[in-house]
Amino acid sequence: MNTEVCARFGIEFPLFAFSHCRDVVAAVTNAGGFGVLGAVAYTPERLEEELRWIDDHVNGRPYGVDVLVPGKIDKAAESGGGPAAMLAAIPDEHWNFLIGLFEKYDVPLPDFEKAKRANARGVGEQVTAKGATELIDVALAHPIGLIASALGTPPPIMVEKAKAAGIPVAALVGTSEHARRQVAAGVDLIVAQGGEAGGHTGEISTMVLVPEVVDTVAPVPVLAAGGIATGRQMAAALALGASGVWCGSVWLTTEEAETPPHVKEKMLAATSRDTVRSRSRTGKPARQLRSAWTDEWEGPDSPGPLGMPLQMIVAEGAMRQITKIAESGNPGARQLANYFVGQCVGLMNTVKPARQVVYDMVDDFANAVERLNAITSAD
């Protein structure tokens, strides 16, 4: 296809694939799209390993890295006091609620003391500016074609380092105000993400947000994100003025995806009504499968989710244990288990290789354009 984004990023289809799974990233890149590895769950060492693997599998084709750099995080995490300060800021009430959940759903308790410390070091620190900077340094040492900031305006240091390395910077936005701010901060590619998207998301829908953002930041190119899992939707996004699309959810039910089998099953069975925008996993509103986990944290007995990254420290270790136990068939753990996914989960009903998802989207896109032409040609 012939869009500015295809020319600029050296790709055949303006389809950007966000995934935490290196196999998906490489498969999409090799199929003519642009894979973007979500780095938030990785330590710098692990990220280095993943990117080396990708380099070995894409034969010089373009791919990118996405780092989560929240604009605003809990002050205990910002204070520089490190993992200890973050742990000290988590009330006992929250740990007790979590322990109560494990008991209620009959899931064996993990070693909380150990998990707490590991999470505070891992997840907790990575979303601080210091943690993100380390990931950015690792990413920029590889031949990446894009670095993306998933939450809020990228910090000046990210933009500076990327510009010095000649790497374009992308940023996800949920409002046209944010888009304006991102462009002012030096962002080269805006991802306008509607509220139907999986993960951290706002409330304006893709149908409304994309034309608003396109008009606001022109001539800066805009990718549409949120709800997009088919070629018809890709055609719709381009009709709205986007220069391409950014998809995350659709890869979660591919053959390559790292999604745990029982969560994949939940996704294949889910309808578009089975997601909820909840703060219960990260502390910021993020769309995910509705499960006993989201119901309990949003319910009347809940102490309420903490801010980011404190809620991540509470939730991520617990969810790792829940996921592991769910695989063994534990019914309570299966009720609790979930994962981030958008409303388009209702359109994700078969397991395919990621490569095939790309080819099917391209076919479906062509059919949609043909249908539109048939509608207008008789005028």
Next chain:
Amino acid sequence: MNTEVCARFGIEFPLFAFSHCRDVVAAVTNAGGFGVLGAVAYTPERLEEELRWIDDHVNGRPYGVDVLVPGKIDKAAESGGGPAAMLAAIPDEHWNFLIGLFEKYDVPLPDFEKAKRANARGVGEQVTAKGATELIDVALAHPIGLIASALGTPPPIMVEKAKAAGIPVAALVGTSEHARRQVAAGVDLIVAQGGEAGGHTGEISTMVLVPEVVDTVAPVPVLAAGGIATGRQMAAALALGASGVWCGSVWLTTEEAETPPHVKEKMLAATSRDTVRSRSRTGKPARQLRSAWTDEWEGPDSPGPLGMPLQMIVAEGAMRQITKIAESGNPGARQLANYFVGQCVGLMNTVKPARQVVYDMVDDFANAVERLNAITSAD
């Protein structure tokens, strides 16, 4: 344009315009679209008058009528006890909260006793099956080309009467499950309305809902609704598989619209972030401008909205008074005033004749299709 819907409904552009304003309905129909009059606020006598006016102004061109027939309403309204039973079911707490609001915002109190009775007779009764049937009878005596049910499955009597008169029936749906049920009930045209829409609405976005519903009910034609105010969005909707679009919000800032001037000003100034889905006006979730009214009813001191139609009885008379007083410049009334509108209010920034909105949408649609062709033609 060449769609099944154009051929079937005898129109040039598959653009359906929902409006409570007869001038908008006639203007859109005369411009080559299909105007649909929202009848919910009318008594049977008033509806008769409005339809006679439209008949006199469209020269035989097609238009339709939309009746609100909720699937589930408060049992006090269903009981057959009439206005008195409905008034008796409204707790004093709600009237007191309302009086408190008028005092807090320094708005002169209306004659509540009079307003209560009038509303219970008017709004309250029209959403009962009996009230809706009277409106349907009035509508079917006119040369209408469509009758639509705005909430829930149309009652069998509506479908029977319409079929007997040879009039197609449309229904608005917010999930593919509802769409399946509507088709089973005999509905001829499904309006898949995304959660970004103004008025009563669900939570699935237009981008996700439209392809889901299209696949679910094929070959029954589907109109896309929710967030659509431009031709680019109309092209997006058709790319998603819709046979046309159904727009409501965009007419509210036209020259003809009955929208009170200060509410129109609020809409012109609003961004896509300035709406909220709230039960505070009708008792069912409906998207509207966020204002002091929605904040107060959703706030900590609120007794919480009642069900439909009890909340309508409480709210509609009050909002009439607020609107009237706001026009005189009262600042508190201006803070409270609002109206139903979708997220596309952010795209509604100029006042134009309704006819011009149609022509601009058609132009913008053609440009979007051309852009899509340019993207694919170079392959």
